[in-house]
Amino acid sequence: MKVLKFGGSSLRDGTSMLRVGEIVAAEKEEKVVVVSAIQGITDSLLRFMSAVRKEEEVQVFVKELRERHLKILAEVASTMPVKQQAVAQLNARLVRLERTLYGITYLEELTPRTKDLVQSFGERMSVIVMSAMLQDMGVNAVPVEADELGIMTDGTFGSATVDMERTRVNAAPSIRDMFKRQEVPVVTGFFGKGPEGVITLLGRNGTDYSASVIANAIDADTLEIWKDVDGFMSADPKVVPGAVPIGYLSYEEAAELAYFGAKVLHPRTVEPARAKSITIRVKNVFKPHVEGSAIRPQGVENAQTVKxxxxxxxxxxxxxxxxxxxxxxxxxxxxxxxxxxxxxxxxxxxxxxxxxxxxxxxxxxxxxxxxxxxxxxxxxxxxxxxxxxxxxxxxxxxxxxxxxxxxxxxxxxxxxxxxxxxxxxxxxxxxxxxxxxxxxxxxxxxxxxxxxxxx
Structure with missing residues (x-):
């Protein structure tokens, strides 16, 4: 059983999304796919709601979001019933988003609660497009939203912590039922649901954390984090051209690197995986046959010590x-x-x-x-x-x-x-x-x- 996570840099257009689809379709074992918003969407949502807007600006903005997602959908799916279903699902999400943005515009007030809710729509739309593409490829994919699945948090806006016990009780049976129906869940990353049922984000780039939480909940064997890099390196290649890939890291090594500047992994990704001794693999979506970096319980000491x-x-x-x-x-x-x-x-x-x-x-x-x-x-x-x-x-x-x-x-x-x-x-x-x-x-x-x- 495996969880595969794909970030926004892997979902920027139809070509990149099709590459992701090939990776998912080639994986034959039971799997859950966890995705971020399409590249740039979360930033655009944040910018839009952070400024005072007029009513007509909301209409223009929502129209632009619709057009971008429909353009990618047209590039990745050709089967008419699949596309029609996806369009209907996208329209439903966009109507809800539009109403929320109108509320912010009329009140000229942006609360932490509303801010988190609006940012969740990037993922809500991306899972629809991703699922449609996979269905077109013959994969029985189903879009799943984290709040409906039961990813529960402590309710902290902006950077919530997942309540693992409640999440496991909610999410694991639903995902197992989907496996029995031979469905592939395509789950929204980045957010969950607080104790009072309101949407709370897991922090910037929190989809890595979401994927690790789901891997813990279903007792997955492996968590694959797919990026646009080969994995962890001995240094940032932009600063050190001679940087080399790191094949193996312990949980603690990966957590320290992620916390202190390495952008390869969200700092909290390690915690849920470590609790169940799940191997994390960081792989390059452009080089799927390269092993990447494996993060596992046992550390491996190098001759020079510094990795x-x-x-x-x-x-x-x-x-x-x-x-x-x-x-x-x-x-x-x-x-x-x-x-x-x-x-x-x-x-x-x-x-x-x-x-x-x-x-x-x-x-x-x-x-x-x-x-x-x-x-x-x-x-x-x-x-x-x-x-x-x-x-x-x-x-x-x-x-x-x-x-x-x-x-x-x-x-x-x-x-x-x-x-x-x-x-x-x-x-x-x-x-x-x-x-x-x-x-x-x-x-x-x-x-x-x-x-x-x-x-």
């Missing part, structure tokens, strides 16, 4: 100062809660007697400053900012326990005349994190890669 270098640019260091800050109980908890309530993520932290250094994304700086203004009087005396910071993450099985690896890395960095500002080691046995100035990111990454992989 990959990921990074996050455009970071900011928040230096929070206060008298005796490091020795006051509860201060770090208070600061963390303030930032968490403002949806600001802390990527690394270090404390001293007089201050705390916090690493956050530059785009979240204004929210962070506003949140920390609410700290108890006397706790924070002042805040200093260090901008244009980059966070590097080196990952490899045994990296945290093998002697001399960290020293070798820091010797390389020192030889470049690059200053390291914040180091995080010990939180994970497979990762080492440190920060450098943004201007030093590329040369630092390339040199470390050259020493460990190309020497």
């Amino acid at each position: 990959s270098i990921s990074f996050m640019s455009n970071m900011t260091m928040l230096k929070v100062y206060g008298a005796g800050l490091g020795s006051r109980s509860g201060v770090m908890l208070e600061i963390s809660e303030l930032l968490s309530n403002a949806n600001v993520n802390i990527y690394s932290a270090a404390t001293s007697q007089t201050g705390i250094s916090l690493l956050i994304e530059e785009g979240e700086l204004k929210r962070a400053e506003k949140a920390l203004a609410g700290a108890k009087r006397g706790v924070i005396d002042r805040i200093e900012l260090v901008k244009d910071i980059a966070l590097l993450c080196l990952v490899g099985e045994g990296l945290g326990t093998r002697e001399g690896v960290a020293a070798k890395v820091f010797t390389i960095v020192a030889s470049l005349g690059v200053n390291i500002q914040l180091i995080s080691a010990g939180a994970s046995t497979v990762a080492l994190h440190f920060t450098v100035n943004g201007k030093d990111l590329e040369k630092t990454t390339r040199t470390i890669h050259q020493v460990f992989f190309e020497a």
Whole structure:
């Protein structure tokens, strides 16, 4: 039993969608297909509803969405009954979307609830087109919407967490019944349904996570994540031309890379798969016969230990100062809660007697400053900012326990005349994190890669 996930970059037009159809049709075992919206659709929905609009703009926008989906449908399906059914299904979704957009336009108000609902329509439409194409290829595909299937979440708008127990109870029997009818479920990724029945998104690019949740629910043997890349690489090929593919990763290695900048996988994809020891394979839709990267429970230690270098640019260091800050109980908890309530993520932290250094994304700086203004009087005396910071993450099985690896890395960095500002080691046995100035990111990454992989 297998789950196959396809992202928007694989669904940008009729040609690319037909390539996906060939991959699905060639897979003979029981399978569930999980798809994102057609490339660019979610962004267009977000842009449209984020600005004040006139009534006639809604009509034009919905018409453009209809035309794009119908154009792709015409390119991938030729059987008239199949196309007619798909058109009727698309029209029904578009009517609902249009009414929702009119409501936003009339009220001139966009709530988190409505924002999540509108963004879900990209996936609702893509599964219809995908299913029609597969039916035309002789695959008994059926479009399935995540909220109807019973993908349940904690109700957090924008970045919800799936309630696995409730989802398993809801989704597994429905999918098994479909298998008995020899149907192939084509399921919407990216969203689920909160406790009160409202739509909640699983975070940007959350379809990877959706697919992993479904794989867990049905006890799949394998989860295939199909991308437009060969899998995980030893570094970003755009920065390091000599980057090489990685054949095998442990769950922890993949999770660290995904969290700290590697765009190959959504950071939360690993969790549901790890709970059931499901192998994750990241494969290239343009090279279906290439093995790609396999993510599995057992780690494999390389001779040079370091397997990959990921990074996050455009970071900011928040230096929070206060008298005796490091020795006051509860201060770090208070600061963390303030930032968490403002949806600001802390990527690394270090404390001293007089201050705390916090690493956050530059785009979240204004929210962070506003949140920390609410700290108890006397706790924070002042805040200093260090901008244009980059966070590097080196990952490899045994990296945290093998002697001399960290020293070798820091010797390389020192030889470049690059200053390291914040180091995080010990939180994970497979990762080492440190920060450098943004201007030093590329040369630092390339040199470390050259020493460990190309020497």
